[in-house]
Amino acid sequence: WFKEVEEADFKSFSTLRKTIMNHYRDILNYFYQRSTNAAAESFNAKIKNFRMQLRGVKDRTFFLFRLTKLFAEPPTFALDPYFSDLESLP
Structure with a gap:
């Protein structure tokens, strides 16, 4: 999915991709711990x-x-x- 977003070069998806890449540990932690801030x-x-x-x-x-x-x-x-x-x- 990330590779397709990079190749498509859509700005909104690029922003989303960067956000997910920067916060993937926190995102995955929610599914492991089921806790949020x-x-x-x-x-x-x-x-x-x-x-x-x-x-x-x-x-x-x-x-x-x-x-x-x-x-x-x-x-x-x-x-x-x-x-x-x-x-x-x-």
């Missing part, structure tokens, strides 16, 4: 979204603190005393 990519997207919401960060310490609170710790929920007695609800 999707979790890391998802986390990077969350950080990017968080930074966009802040429109720039001036206090780096606070930024790292907020990241840890939002993404590294399990969420905690405080019950509202108004709803603590479920039997009193209609």
Whole structure:
């Protein structure tokens, strides 16, 4: 297949061929391990979204603190005393 792509000299297929040649170990590793970096990519997207919401960060310490609170710790929920007695609800 690679030889035919080289001989045809189609630019789009040449780009694809180069990409496969450069990353063939990672591609094959997926089939052996069945693991991807999707979790890391998802986390990077969350950080990017968080930074966009802040429109720039001036206090780096606070930024790292907020990241840890939002993404590294399990969420905690405080019950509202108004709803603590479920039997009193209609």
